[in-house]
Amino acid sequence: MSAAICIQQVSKSFGSTRALDGIDLEVQQGEFFGLLGPNGAGKTTLISALAGLVRPDAGSLRVMGHDVQADYRAARRVLGVVPQELVFDPFFTVRESLKIQSGYFGIGDNDKWIDEILENLGLTSKANANMRMLSGGMKRRVLVAQALVHRPPVIVLDEPTAGVDVELRQTLWHFIRRLNEAGHTIVLTTHYLEEAENLCTRIAMLKAGRLVALDTTANLLRRFSVHSLRLRTRGAMPAELTRGGAENGGWWSLPFDGFDEVEPLLAKIRAAGCSIDDLEIGKPDLEEVFVRVMQGPQAEPVN
Amino acid sequence: MRYGGFSTLLYKEVLRFWKVASQTVAAPVLTALLYLLIFSHVLEGHVQVHGVPYAAFLIPGLVMMSVLQNAFANTSSSLIQSKVTGNIVFVLLPPISYLEFFAAYVLAAVVRGLVVGTGVLLATFWFAPLTFAEPWWILIFALMGGAILGSLGVIAGIWADKFDQLAAFQNFLIMPLTFLSGVFYSINSLPPFWQQVSHWNPVFYMIDGFRHGFFGVSDASPWLSLAVAGACLALLAMITLNLLKRGYKLRA
Numbered sequence: 001m002s003a004a005i006c007i008q009q010v011s012k013s014f015g016s017t018r019a020l021d022g023i024d025l026e027v028q029q030g031e032f033f034g035l036l037g038p039n040g041a042g043k044t045t046l047i048s049a050l051a052g053l054v055r056p057d058a059g060s061l062r063v064m065g066h067d068v069q070a071d072y073r074a075a076r077r078v079l080g081v082v083p084q085e086l087v088f089d090p091f092f093t094v095r096e097s098l099k100i101q102s103g104y105f106g107i108g109d110n111d112k113w114i115d116e117i118l119e120n121l122g123l124t125s126k127a128n129a130n131m132r133m134l135s136g137g138m139k140r141r142v143l144v145a146q147a148l149v150h151r152p153p154v155i156v157l158d159e160p161t162a163g164v165d166v167e168l169r170q171t172l173w174h175f176i177r178r179l180n181e182a183g184h185t186i187v188l189t190t191h192y193l194e195e196a197e198n199l200c201t202r203i204a205m206l207k208a209g210r211l212v213a214l215d216t217t218a219n220l221l222r223r224f225s226v227h228s229l230r231l232r233t234r235g236a237m238p239a240e241l242t243r244g245g246a247e248n249g250g251w252w253s254l255p256f257d258g259f260d261e262v263e264p265l266l267a268k269i270r271a272a273g274c275s276i277d278d279l280e281i282g283k284p285d286l287e288e289v290f291v292r293v294m295q296g297p298q299a300e301p302v303n
Numbered sequence: 304m305r306y307g308g309f310s311t312l313l314y315k316e317v318l319r320f321w322k323v324a325s326q327t328v329a330a331p332v333l334t335a336l337l338y339l340l341i342f343s344h345v346l347e348g349h350v351q352v353h354g355v356p357y358a359a360f361l362i363p364g365l366v367m368m369s370v371l372q373n374a375f376a377n378t379s380s381s382l383i384q385s386k387v388t389g390n391i392v393f394v395l396l397p398p399i400s401y402l403e404f405f406a407a408y409v410l411a412a413v414v415r416g417l418v419v420g421t422g423v424l425l426a427t428f429w430f431a432p433l434t435f436a437e438p439w440w441i442l443i444f445a446l447m448g449g450a451i452l453g454s455l456g457v458i459a460g461i462w463a464d465k466f467d468q469l470a471a472f473q474n475f476l477i478m479p480l481t482f483l484s485g486v487f488y489s490i491n492s493l494p495p496f497w498q499q500v501s502h503w504n505p506v507f508y509m510i511d512g513f514r515h516g517f518f519g520v521s522d523a524s525p526w527l528s529l530a531v532a533g534a535c536l537a538l539l540a541m542i543t544l545n546l547l548k549r550g551y552k553l554r555a
Contacts, residue, residue, distance in 0.1 A: 053395055076398040081392075090388070091319045100311055100393075106398075
């Protein structure tokens with residue numbers, strides 16, 4: 001079985017800016033994959049290269065085994081891309097846009113599937129509305145629908161929830177999760193790290209055109225982030241504890257690896273004569289991982 | 304309708320201009336009608352060209368000018384709008400080859416040119432005794448002229464990054480070429496120097512050949528005009544196809 005996406009040694013420069021610098025990446029079929037990185041890291045360039053919108057200077061990209069240049073017809077048939085920019089064709093209605101998009105992929109009678117997509121994205125009542133009349137959130141839904149008309153096995157969503165309300169986010173993720181469960185490979189870029197943490201089983205991080213982390217979400221959380229005991233106390237904290245912790249606005253944050261360490265920590269605080277006013281447990285989160293990876297050295301070894 | 308990249312793109316491009324037909328069809332027909340009313344009113348009775356009354360001479364010129372200008376407008380404005388708004392990705396993401404892309408856009412331009420040209424003809428032929436001496440020439444030159452300017456429109460639409468660049472292309476190239484092509488006069492009535500200049504304008508041959516279909520007489524032989532138009536079409540198609548194949552300004 002070929003990989004859903006296979007990217008080998010891909011580089012691309014725009015003038016003197018190196019947007020992609022020797023990217024190697026493989027996404028397996030059925031994965032829910034996250035592509036993260038700050039603005040300008042190269043995420044959109046990489047997606048554009050995959051979609052044939054950008055031609056790389058070096059390297060090769062394949063979707064479901066089809067080279068995106070040499071075998072572009074087959075590669076584009078198996079790929080659905082939701083672009084980041086909120087673009088639409090003001091001349092047409094929602095249904096016309098979807099029928100035209102189906103036709104581009106050689107699909108004539110697509111009404112049943114179009115109805116299903118509209119239903120799942122909460123667009124049914126807007127099917128005959130002109131694109132100009134839709135709100136930003138509705139236009140975003142149509143962009144997702146347009147990427148799905150040809151039932152692509154690989155779906156790439158480039159920041160689909162940027163500036164989108166809670167309801168649409170939930171509708172969208174519910175639908176995308178179902179598609180993933182039905183076997184579609186999903187690649188997602190987002191700045192909402194909580195979203196990526198909840199949805200993606202594996203994550204790649206890009207920084208200045210280079211891959212700086214690539215691992216399962218669980219492994220990344222383990223490697224770069226820990227639990228912490230966050231508390232506010234009356235009385236001086238024992239020095240042996242504060243050495244490894246950090247203080248912020250009266251709150252102490254004490255890292256720990258396993259929950260069996262919590263009881264001894266509390267005992268030490270009690271023994272020092274401190275009383276605890278407030279307490280919470282901080283879980284490892286992707287945001288912390290992201291910050292650490294991005295602050296780390298450029299050439300951190302990749303798994 | 305058979306579905307596929309080419310046929311759907313053609314359908315979409317025709318639907319696009321048809322949905323705003325008041326701007327894309329009715330407006331140019333009205334403009335041509337105004338030209339006819341003004342020029343024929345001023346010159347009728349004073350001028351005869353090739354032995355036909357001035358209004359009758361003018362009508363085929365106006366029809367062909369409308370075909371050419373609207374074919375150019377269709378491809379160029381569609382492409383620049385799609386580029387500026389970003390919805391060009393809808394055409395770039397699917398498996399559409401550059402040949403299909405070219406054929407669909409140019410053919411839609413020809414359709415727009417023929418629709419507007421027919422509209423102008425229907426609106427104006429009441430005003431003068433018009434004959435259809437050799438109708439095949441009419442059709443051939445209308446088709447070729449539409450394809451030539453449609454192709455030029457693809458080049459302009461791809462090249463221009465902003466609407467004012469496209470306007471410059473239109474104002475400084477397309478307008479002079481069409482106005483100085485014998486739409487309003489026979490070039491035989493020009494001083495020798497300007498006659499020579501006109502012979503270097505390919506649009507002159509398209510209009511002259513088109514007019515030959517109506518009256519059976521023209522400034523140049525229709526076969527020469529056909530050869531010039533054919534060469535123009537071949538050259539522009541080659542340039543356009545090359546740009547599309549390289550993804551010039553479309554695929555970075």
